[in-house]
Amino acid sequence: MTETAPHEPVIEFTNVQKVFPGHHALRDLSFGIGRGELVSVVGVTGCGKSTTFNLILGLFPPTEGSVRVEGHDPHAEFDWFRRRMAVVFQDARLLPWRTALQNVRTGMKFAGIPKQEWDGRARDWLSRLGLAGREDAYPHQLSGGQRQRVSLARAFAVDPEIILCDESFSALDEITARTLRKEFVELVRAGGKTGVVITHSLDEALTLGERILVLRPPGHLADEVRVPAGSDPEVLAELRERLITAMNPEGAE
Numbered sequence: 001m002t003e004t005a006p007h008e009p010v011i012e013f014t015n016v017q018k019v020f021p022g023h024h025a026l027r028d029l030s031f032g033i034g035r036g037e038l039v040s041v042v043g044v045t046g047c048g049k050s051t052t053f054n055l056i057l058g059l060f061p062p063t064e065g066s067v068r069v070e071g072h073d074p075h076a077e078f079d080w081f082r083r084r085m086a087v088v089f090q091d092a093r094l095l096p097w098r099t100a101l102q103n104v105r106t107g108m109k110f111a112g113i114p115k116q117e118w119d120g121r122a123r124d125w126l127s128r129l130g131l132a133g134r135e136d137a138y139p140h141q142l143s144g145g146q147r148q149r150v151s152l153a154r155a156f157a158v159d160p161e162i163i164l165c166d167e168s169f170s171a172l173d174e175i176t177a178r179t180l181r182k183e184f185v186e187l188v189r190a191g192g193k194t195g196v197v198i199t200h201s202l203d204e205a206l207t208l209g210e211r212i213l214v215l216r217p218p219g220h221l222a223d224e225v226r227v228p229a230g231s232d233p234e235v236l237a238e239l240r241e242r243l244i245t246a247m248n249p250e251g252a253e
């Protein structure tokens with residue numbers, strides 16, 4: 001197997017169509033995400049964000065066109081991706097009968113990481129996410145923000161090349177979400193990971209992503225917006241307006 005060349009996109013959609021019975025969810029969607037990029041995907045409800053996310057995860061194949069992750073087909077080679085991609089969902093999706101430590105260990109078990117590494121890595125990542133001393137707490141003994149920290153620890157502990165977030169910060173209060181987003185960005189950058197964040201929040205997209213992909217129904221790319229590092233509020237406000245125009249199904253292309 002050949003490794004992806006440094007500048008080749010890590011995630012690449014080429015003319016992707018996805019048709020569900022009675023519904024055309026994605027229509028001719030093409031984009032690329034390079035190694036080490038942190039990209040947000042926004043769009044109105046039903047524009048195809050989750051379908052795009054699930055195609056990257058390999059949960060189903062495209063109807064037409066090609067989806068490649070690290071040069072591989074994520075649907076046909078599902079097992080190859082077990083350690084290479086990790087997902088953080090909106091709800092932490094922890095096993096309620098397992099402690100924080102056991103939940104992080106379980107993620108490594110499914111990723112096929114050698115058992116002797118589970119404990120050390122789980123403790124290390126829980127500590128990095130501010131949960132040292134809470135390793136033995138059960139999910140119901142943790143706040144929503146802490147549960148999401150366990151979920152992030154579970155994702156990073158696998159040391160994946162790609163981290164996918166599906167509305168991961170949406171269910172948290174704004175202060176907690178802001179702190180976690182900042183930590184998430186630092187961890188992605190420090191680890192040289194490629195991050196893809198699906199979000200309804202334009203402010204979140206503008207905070208997180210150096211690039212924002214805007215989808216518009218029926219599932220095509222309406223715009224691609226770069227967010228220059230350290231943009232001042234005036235620039236961010238302009239970009240926000242551009243995103244709204246691009247997202248609007250009634251708006252001009």
Ligand SMILES: Nc1ncnc2c1ncn2[C@@H]1O[C@H](COP(=O)(O)OP(=O)(O)OP(=O)(O)O)[C@@H](O)[C@H]1O
Nearest residue numbers: 020021023024025044045046047048049050051052
């Ligand atoms: N399994 C399915 N069967 C039929 N139609 C589907 C299926 N999954 C998605 N769709 C349709 O495809 C379109 C895109 O759905 P998708 O869930 O990708 O949108 P979304 O942008 O994630 O929406 P939301 O922001 O509400 O989560 C929608 O119109 C949806 O009804």
